[in-house]
Amino acid sequence: MRRLFQVVRTDFFSLLLTSASLRKLFSVVVILLLSFTVRAQKEITITGIVKDEKTIVMQGVTVSLKGTTKKVVTNADGKYEIKVPNKQAILVFTFVGYVDQELGVGNKTILDVTMKEEAGTLNEVVVIGYGQVKRKDLTGSVAKANVEDMQKANVSSFVDALGGRIAGVVVTSNDGQPGAAPQITIRGSSVTQDASPLYVIDGFPIENFDINAINPNDIESLEILKDASSIAIYGARGANGVILITTKRGRSGPTRISYNVSLAAQRDLRRMEMLSPYEFVKLQLELDSIRSTPVNRIRLFTDRYIDENKGITLDSYRNVEGYDWQDLVLQTGLMQTHNLSISGGNSDTRYSITGNYLNQKGIILNTGMRRYDGKITLDTRIAKNVRLGVSASFANTETFGTLPTAGNGGGVVANMWGFRPVDVLNGQNLEASTVDSTNLIDNPNTTLVPDNLVNPLQQAQNEYRKNITATAIVNAFVEYTFWKNFKLRISGGFNSTTARSEAFYNSKTSQGTLLRNLQGTPLNNNGINGQINNQINSNYLNENTISYRNKFGTNHVLDAVAGFTYQYARNTGYGFRTINIPEAAEFLGIRSLNSGFASTPVTAATHS
Structure with missing residues (x-):
């Protein structure tokens, strides 16, 4: 075989x-x-710029290679770059509210695209300051957000869901703290001036508006005025653009009760790759070697980590677990949202009641946000040609925790990346210690708090910061129609925002440490300290307009508006700071401020 x-x-x-x-x-x-x-x-790089029909660059347009999963998104300047395999490749350009476009590459390496709005959107009613028009009749640059798509995003504020949805509007996060307001830039920004837009809520212009005061589920429509029309209507306040928000009101029909709850989890997507104990100790030994001379051998770090008599060498640290402070400081943040709405009415009277509760835990220990808000609306026809409408809302927002963007000497994130990952021989347990004592040895004469002195875990657990904002908005209007084509509208409103900021730094934080250098000099002259600041903003508005609208023939419409607006704003601020609070009283936290030394109080007020 x-x-x-x-x-x-x-x-x-x-x-x-x-x-x-x-x-x-x-x-x-x-x-x-x-x-x-x-x-x-033959792989080809294709670049280009995407604009709309008004030559406005479009951010967030998806550019994909047809037949594959490869895709890129245009940046804030409308630019994109994508690699394709050959000249026969086809690129697909998509954006919400615009017609999809497919373009062949051919012999081109630069492919600029003009996106066209969907025909169905041309009959949309768009709010523009004192009135409403169909999109096809617009002459200015006005963008309307797809609110339904925005509400699908599980976010705490409507601004978080706005990014990438409107051409020429850029949303950037200034601070990763829950509840922190992102920066909105409409068609460019100023280098020296604040680029924040003006918010108009149900016809009420509000500057420095707290975005957390509005429940995203209460928004009916959102438009953005992006050109000179915003200045023509709202003056210099509209120079950075205007965001017009119309909130939901009651609708005719039987009483409808709706309740929904959502739960979301948030965590960091990428982390810094930190040095292992072996890599860190090796670096310290190399520093000793660099600083040494033939006649003067430096052993500062060598003596901390190496003991040859006990058999502890550099290789001994290969199996040491060490500390990754990111694992200790960061967490999975859970956010739960509860929404309740009741609405109904008939052809003459409509009403709505809404309530919202949000609780968000940040991805950094001891950070988070809580919000309670409610809103009531009533619209009724008190006569054949007279309508009356009233709405009132209240929101209370509380954010707390460290500032992720703070630098060394108080920044949890900076210390998390810079704090030592391994204990020294016969030294302290870093995770259980408040400070790294070797830092003081390395800086014997410093009179300031050294970088990476305080344990980032202790800093996050002991730093107390809390911001409480209460916002109340009340609007009312009376509308009288006469002589068929004329309409008189008288409206008034009141907006009040009270903001309270509290901070307290005990002896286990960089800002409140009581440590001294090796010469006995205090590193922090303020000692344990804290502060409280209050800001009260009040706005009063009265608008009186008369409008005329008449259609001549089939293609001509005359629409005219005349009126005047009176608005009065009053801002008041006051606060104080207390330093050198006795260590025996620090367990009282923010309530121990009366036991220290008060610094000069701050007061300010403006009227306009």
């Missing part, structure tokens, strides 16, 4: 080597290799 197998095997290979099949197989392999090489050489 073995001999028979050997004969068959020998005959098979002899046949294979002498047949044309082997030559064909070899040719196929060569062709495949050459094809792969040619394909790699």
Whole structure:
């Protein structure tokens, strides 16, 4: 049997080597290799700019390679860059509210695109300051957000869901703290001035508006005025653009009760790759070597980590677990949202009641946000040609925790990346200690708090910061229609925002440490300290307009508005700071401020 197998095997290979099949197989392999090489050489980079029909650059447009999952998104300048395999490739451009476009690459390497709005959006009613028009009748630059899509995003504020949805509008996060207001820039920004837009809520212009005061589920429509029309209506306040928000009101029909709850989890997507104990100790030993001379050998770090008498060498740290402070300081943040709405009415009277509760835990320990808000609306027809409307809302927002963007000497995130990852020989347990004592040895004469002195975990757990904002908005209007084409509207409103900021730094924080240097000089002259600041903003508004609208023939419409607006704003601020609070009283936290030394109180007020 073995001999028979050997004969068959020998005959098979002899046949294979002498047949044309082997030559064909070899040719196929060569062709495949050459094809792969040619394909790699022909990969083409395509760049371009995407604009709308009004030549406004569009951020957030998806550019995808047809037939694949490869895609990129245009940046704030409307630019994109994508690699395609050959000249036959087809790029697909998509954006909400615009017609999808497919363009072949051909011989081009620069492919600029003009996006066209969907025909169905041309009959949309758009709010523009004192009135409403159909989108096809617009002459200025007004963008309308798709509110339904925005509400699908599980976020705490509507601004968080706005980014990338409107051309020319850029949303950037200034601070990663829950509840922190992102920066909105509409068609460019100022280098020296604040670029924040003006908010108009149900016709009420509000500067420095607290975005957390509005429940995203209460928004009916959101428009953005992006050109000179915003200045024509709202003056210099609208120079940075205007965001017009119309909130939901009651609708005719039987009483509808709706309750929904959502739960979301948030965590950091990427982390810094930190040095292992072995890599860190090796770096310290190299520093000793660099600083040493033939006659003066430096052993500052060597003596901390190496003890040859006990058999502790650099290789001993290969199996040491060490500390990754990111694991200790960061967490999975959970956010729960509860919404309740009740609405109903008939052809003459409509009402709505809404309530919202949000509780968000930040991804950094001891950070988070809580919000309670409610809103009531009533619209009624008190006569055949007279309508009356009233709305009132209240929101209370509380944010707390460290500032992620703070630098060294108080920044949890900065210390998290810079704090030592391994204990020294016969030294302290870093995780259980408030400070790194070796830092004081390395800086014996410093009179300031050294970088990476305080344990970032202790800093996050002991730093107390809390901001409480209460916002109340009340609006009312009376509308009288007469002579068929005329309408008189008288409206008034009141907006009040009370903001309270509290901060307390005990002895376990960088800002409140009681440590001294090796010479006995305090590192922090303020000692344990804290502060409280209050800001009260009140706005009063009265608008009186008369409008005329008449249609002539089939293609001509005359629409005119005249009126005047009176608005009065009053801002008041006051606060104080207390320093050198006794250590025995620090357990009282913010309530211990009366036991320290009060610094100069701050007061300020403006009227306009």
